[in-house]
Amino acid sequence: MNLNTKPLSDDELLSIHETSMHILGKVGVHIEGKEILEIFKKSGAKVDFNEERVFLPLPLMDDILSNCSPHLTLYDTLGEKSIVFGEDQSHFGTHGFPSLYRDRVTGEIRNGRYSELIDFLKVADVLEYPQIVAPSLQPTDVDSEIADLLQAKAALTITKKPLYLQAFSGQSVHDIVKMLTAVVGGEETLRQNPHSIFCVCTHSPLTIRQDAAEVLVESAKLGAPVYITSGAMGGATSPVTLSGELAQVNAEILSHVALSKIINPDAPVVYASSCRMFDMKFGVCASSTPEYALFRASTSQLGKYYNLPTGGGGLNTDSSTIDAQYGWEKFMTTLIPAMAGQNIILGMGIFSQMNAISIESLVVDHDIVKSVNRILDGVRVDQDRLAFEVIKNNAKTSEFMSDSHTMKYFREETWIPNGKITDRSDSNQWKMTGSKTTLDRAQSMIDECLNEYKGPRISEVTRQILDGIIEDRLKSCDS
Numbered sequence: 498m499n500l501n502t503k504p505l506s507d508d509e510l511l512s513i514h515e516t517s518m519h520i521l522g523k524v525g526v527h528i529e530g531k532e533i534l535e536i537f538k539k540s541g542a543k544v545d546f547n548e549e550r551v552f553l554p555l556p557l558m559d560d561i562l563s564n565c566s567p568h569l570t571l572y573d574t575l576g577e578k579s580i581v582f583g584e585d586q587s588h589f590g591t592h593g594f595p596s597l598y599r600d601r602v603t604g605e606i607r608n609g610r611y612s613e614l615i616d617f618l619k620v621a622d623v624l625e626y627p628q629i630v631a632p633s634l635q636p637t638d639v640d641s642e643i644a645d646l647l648q649a650k651a652a653l654t655i656t657k658k659p660l661y662l663q664a665f666s667g668q669s670v671h672d673i674v675k676m677l678t679a680v681v682g683g684e685e686t687l688r689q690n691p692h693s694i695f696c697v698c699t700h701s702p703l704t705i706r707q708d709a710a711e712v713l714v715e716s717a718k719l720g721a722p723v724y725i726t727s728g729a730m731g732g733a734t735s736p737v738t739l740s741g742e743l744a745q746v747n748a749e750i751l752s753h754v755a756l757s758k759i760i761n762p763d764a765p766v767v768y769a770s771s772c773r774m775f776d777m778k779f780g781v782c783a784s785s786t787p788e789y790a791l792f793r794a795s796t797s798q799l800g801k802y803y804n805l806p807t808g809g810g811g812l813n814t815d816s817s818t819i820d821a822q823y824g825w826e827k828f829m830t831t832l833i834p835a836m837a838g839q840n841i842i843l844g845m846g847i848f849s850q851m852n853a854i855s856i857e858s859l860v861v862d863h864d865i866v867k868s869v870n871r872i873l874d875g876v877r878v879d880q881d882r883l884a885f886e887v888i889k890n891n892a893k894t895s896e897f898m899s900d901s902h903t904m905k906y907f908r909e910e911t912w913i914p915n916g917k918i919t920d921r922s923d924s925n926q927w928k929m930t931g932s933k934t935t936l937d938r939a940q941s942m943i944d945e946c947l948n949e950y951k952g953p954r955i956s957e958v959t960r961q962i963l964d965g966i967i968e969d970r971l972k973s974c975d976s
């Protein structure tokens with residue numbers, strides 16, 4: 498059974514590619530930082546130092562893109578192979594990195610705290626999904642200069658799962674890689690068995706920011722994987738037409754890929770995007786529209802066109818609470834990119850136009866992911882499943898429920914939720930068990946996960962090493 502979704506034809510893909518190449522060659526990309534301009538000049542790009550602009554000719558881009566690889570494997574902190582990105586297999590993760598958090602007691606959306614990030618990570622560790630974990634909440638009760646290091650420390654001390662991390666600068670990449678090295682057991686181990694991906698966001702229109710450039714350069718030097726994602730807004734920071742936005746976004750992503758590959762041709766890169774539309778009625782960036790789902794399927798095609806693993810947002814909602822809108826938007830923005838074979842789908846636990854984090858959202862999204870995965874499994878057809886003899890034997894008596902064929906297949910043919918979030922009881926049963934809402938059930942499941950959590954997973958010696966790295970960074974900030 499083939500459920501693959503491809504909104505773009507081969508000719509349309511080629512048209513977008515050619516337009517992107519024209520953009521890179523004729524319009525160019527604004528670069529923040531003379532050092533990065535020099536790197537591009539040495540690679541053969543045309544550089545206008547006065548305008549701080551780089552122009553990337555087609556032969557150079559062809560040479561750079563010839564070094565792309567469609568596969569990337571991430572390992573847990575114990576060195577076990579955890580997830581393999583490539584082909585059309587989708588993996589699901591949490592997203593980052595807003596500072597707003599939904600209070601579990603009051604329901605208020607407010608600034609989040611470090612202790613709440615810890616609870617979020619504990620629940621993420623216990624659940625089957627996410628498979629890749631972002632320390633999603635950017636807490637506001639810590640030193641903002643080292644928030645990225647504190648997020649990394651929190652994740653490394655709470656979960657063994659692969660991580661999706663942010664770094665504010667090249668120095669942060671260096672420090673976080675030192676932390677990763679301490680946890681996994683050495684530089685060579687980390688290089689052979691990469692554990693984390695650094696997020697790098699493009700700046701629209703057509704700009705490589707100084708901080709992004711630093712992260713790309715330092716990551717490439719260290720061989721650390723990067724996840725390059727664009728967040729253009731159609732009608733505001735890019736064309737309002739979907740194909741026009743795709744052409745610009747593609748050029749933006751490829752300019753960042755180029756910088757990474759110039760530094761290290763073997764640098765592992767994920768082609769990702771969370772580009773979306775600007776809502777002209779409400780004056781907001783809408784992240785959960787039908788167009789958003791189409792963008793994810795289209796950028797997945799584009800990434801594969803360049804022989805790169807793909808990623809992007811999903812599990813998104815513009816709703817600021819867990820309601821019907823939350824459900825349909827989360828499902829739509831998960832199913833479509835999954836059917837397109839997007840390798841990394843990030844969004845578990847995020848809501849309110851990607852501006853807030855909620856542990857309740859995390860556990861609800863867990864069921865959404867499981868239901869989508871069942872759809873992706875499709876319909877399996879073979880002689881035993883076609884069940885001719887079963888139909889023949891039960892056509893008159895309708896004893897299908899007690900048939901051994903049913904006992905053999907019902908668990909693998911149907912997704913049966915555990916009832917902790919998804920409720921399939923009838924109205925009488927629902928009333929008898931307290932008439933609980935999805936949010937009520939989510940609260941109960943969070944408590945269960947927090948009680949089940951076993952950690953910590955690293956030694957006190959390793960924890961002290963992480964603290965030492967952070968303390969050294971604080972001293973350098975003070976000086």
